[in-house]
Amino acid sequence: MNPLTFYQAALDVVSDAVLAGDFAAYAAMIDLPYLVRTETAQLLVTSLDALRPTFDALHAGLKARGVLHYKRLARKAEYVRPDRIEGWHNSHMLDEAGFAMPSRHARQVIVHRGTSWLFSEAQYPITANSWPMTDAGLFADPVLWDGPRAPV
Numbered sequence: 001m002n003p004l005t006f007y008q009a010a011l012d013v014v015s016d017a018v019l020a021g022d023f024a025a026y027a028a029m030i031d032l033p034y035l036v037r038t039e040t041a042q043l044l045v046t047s048l049d050a051l052r053p054t055f056d057a058l059h060a061g062l063k064a065r066g067v068l069h070y071k072r073l074a075r076k077a078e079y080v081r082p083d084r085i086e087g088w089h090n091s092h093m094l095d096e097a098g099f100a101m102p103s104r105h106a107r108q109v110i111v112h113r114g115t116s117w118l119f120s121e122a123q124y125p126i127t128a129n130s131w132p133m134t135d136a137g138l139f140a141d142p143v144l145w146d147g148p149r150a151p152v
Helices: 003-020 023-027 048-064 135-139
Strands: 030-037 042-045 069-081 084-095 104-113 116-123
Touching (some): 003 023, 003 084, 003 104, 023 048, 042 048, 048 135
Antiparallel strands (some): 069 084, 084 104, 104 116
């Protein structure tokens, strides 16, 4: 099946879970250990308990900024192995007037575990260097770089 289809479906489940504050649905989509790369660090999350504070900060931050739609649109995805998809997407956070935050490019990896595709890696254009991430780190202006854009 088309890797872009799997990647977009996974993005949609996680984005909806974050906006709704549904940690159980979010956590069900994460493969532990979960590697998060920022511009300044590589952070390894090894438990659901460790994952929760960053999820809560992201959910609360979206709500505090009036975000009504958290849409991550897949740009490209490719199989790097039969059980591993590397994908690139743009994140859009929209309030009732338009963009609540600048859009961002990101890269994530999903892996096939049993019957599910789960997120195992992420790369974001932010400078957070410790886990858990806070509102300040999650919602700072993105690093001014070209980001992990999809290869041409």
